[in-house]
Amino acid sequence: MANVPSITFIGGGNMCEAILSGLLKTGHPTSHVRISEPFDQRREYLRTKYGVDVVESNGDAISGKQGMSVSSGVSCDVVVLAVKPQVVGDVVRGVAGELSAAKPLVISIVAGVAIKDLTR
Numbered sequence: 001m002a003n004v005p006s007i008t009f010i011g012g013g014n015m016c017e018a019i020l021s022g023l024l025k026t027g028h029p030t031s032h033v034r035i036s037e038p039f040d041q042r043r044e045y046l047r048t049k050y051g052v053d054v055v056e057s058n059g060d061a062i063s064g065k066q067g068m069s070v071s072s073g074v075s076c077d078v079v080v081l082a083v084k085p086q087v088v089g090d091v092v093r094g095v096a097g098e099l100s101a102a103k104p105l106v107i108s109i110v111a112g113v114a115i116k117d118l119t120r
Helices: 014-025 040-050 058-063 085-094 096-102
Strands: 007-010 033-036 051-056 078-081 106-107
Touching: 007 014, 007 058, 014 033, 014 040, 033 040, 033 058, 040 051, 051 058, 058 085, 058 096, 078 085, 085 096
Parallel strands: 007 033, 007 078, 033 051, 078 106
Antiparallel strands: none
16 A cells, blocks of 8 residues: 555544545545544544544644554655634644654645645
8 A cells, every 4th residue: 555645634524524435435545544533422423434543633643643543553644634714723833743743745625724824
């Protein structure tokens, strides 16, 4: 699986689930997907339905250091920001260290937030 990118979703809401579902239907391995989600019930739902690692901590989802069973030992190639616009600034500031260390491609699907605002 050397050519399969590992994808970390920050935020496990409807947009994440839609993309995740499509990825898995086309054969993307569950071992190359991680999700961070703040709500216990939603974490359990995603974990059970899709068989991927879902953790509470955004930083742990990127680094893969804590709570990984399916994707243990897999690096982070892509981070998809899939959070509400009102929290994206705090989220990005909170994972700046992990993003700097992992150097993944960062994709934002956050509505109404310009790329220049994410780099501040």
